[in-house]
Amino acid sequence: MLKSGSIKRVRKLIGEQKAKGHTIGLVPTMGAFHKGHLSLIEKAAKECDFVVVSIFVNPAQFAPTEDYHIYPRDLNRDCRLAEESGTDLVFAPSAETIYPNGYSTYMEIGEIANILEGKVRPSHFRGVTTIVAKLFNIVQPDKAYFGQKDAQQLAIITKMVRELNYPIKVIPCPIVRDENGIALSSRHKYLTPPQMKKAIGIYISLKEGVKLIRSGISDFGSVRSLIIDMLNKYGLKRIDYVSFNKWDSLEPALKPDGKVLISLAVKLGNTRLIDNIIINPDTGL
């Protein structure tokens, strides 16, 4: 496996692959790998000739009050896991390489970036879309892999790719969960065992919501209340949102009509956890 922090060298290595007619897959990450990340890499390795994994804790997507400085970093471990999962090239640049002195070019995505996570984290998606646009220009992949765990991110990147005409296919990847149904997250490292026990309630509550909709309750307002009740039962009381949105425009969804994203964010200590399910009540999926 190759590894570089240099944009110039990465371009050269990828150029050699393109010259051979090889397809390029990109998995953009912030490192701190769990099985969710590795499932993206494995999928990319199956579908592409040459897999590039970027590892970069992107300061632009953290607010000054957030966990940029303590976000878990272990490049050696990540590189080992990346290699085992089928990575051909790790691109791990420094912050100075990505945002040199005087840097001021960002993406502006519109209302879809101001709701849900964007409401709580106002400049988060500006940072996400900017780093992804830069990675797209550096790596020029045929396909780019994003987890559904960050569903709003997936919807926003899909919109950006479509609207800016990037010749790239965005590949959504399913959420990977632990044996208790908890969606894997690098931020679980911040949680105590009792907090992890509470976190089990997140997916159970989401599934309860899905069950209610399947049983014929078509008023999402009621479903929302019942999900919140269930979260509370698990001791999850600091709820940022429980939301129903059309997939993938993220317009508000009031009742079953096409694909619906049910998403939520809760706080446990200083840690925010998010999770979601996308359902299609019309087709029963």
Next chain:
Amino acid sequence: MLKSGSIKRVRKLIGEQKAKGHTIGLVPTMGAFHKGHLSLIEKAAKECDFVVVSIFVNPAQFAPTEDYHIYPRDLNRDCRLAEESGTDLVFAPSAETIYPNGYSTYMEIGEIANILEGKVRPSHFRGVTTIVAKLFNIVQPDKAYFGQKDAQQLAIITKMVRELNYPIKVIPCPIVRDENGIALSSRHKYLTPPQMKKAIGIYISLKEGVKLIRSGISDFGSVRSLIIDMLNKYGLKRIDYVSFNKWDSLEPALKPDGKVLISLAVKLGNTRLIDNIIINPDTGL
């Protein structure tokens, strides 16, 4: 010469050229060609195997009060001139193709877009950089050609390409002037013969400024006053700005130190005219 308004077809035609190992040159334009545009196309034809000229009057770079609806359009004439100058493919999309319903992805460039032209035209460069980013993603050129007439645009695009890591070389092209020294502009169509006569004063005043700096006057404040006096003598009294900026950061320049952009904007009737000179007092250029 090929011609298309379809992104899909343009991608296909360019893909065929790339597969042959041909280099791609892009000349982004709003049509209404004069010799300035044609000099860009000719330069691209000399330097690249396959020249793409985009013709698109970009609504996103006009304010509602500006001349979007009356901007001169003559696609047949433009295509003829483009072909004569060495164009291989004209890309002339509709506004709906470029900005489909619900479109909301834009570039955000920072302070460099808020000064000079950006001060008078607040969302102008947001529109310019967005269409150029889209054209870069559609055409994926090796080189892109921009006239120095729009010096701030050239500086901003250069910055965007550098900061977003586009693998594209921005090629600046010198201003083309008529026999009276007036920088060619598609907006001259709006001017009466007496207004065109006044416009002669613009370049004469700029050159007077350069002469003063060369003669040893190093205080740009004084040079600015003298340029304004000279503009006034030619009946040019509605001056938006006469400005000295470091090239190409566009930071304010107070005295000779490296390359300096001397730029100005004046109004004649409802028409704004811009012109500039880039000098390097250190080297005498």
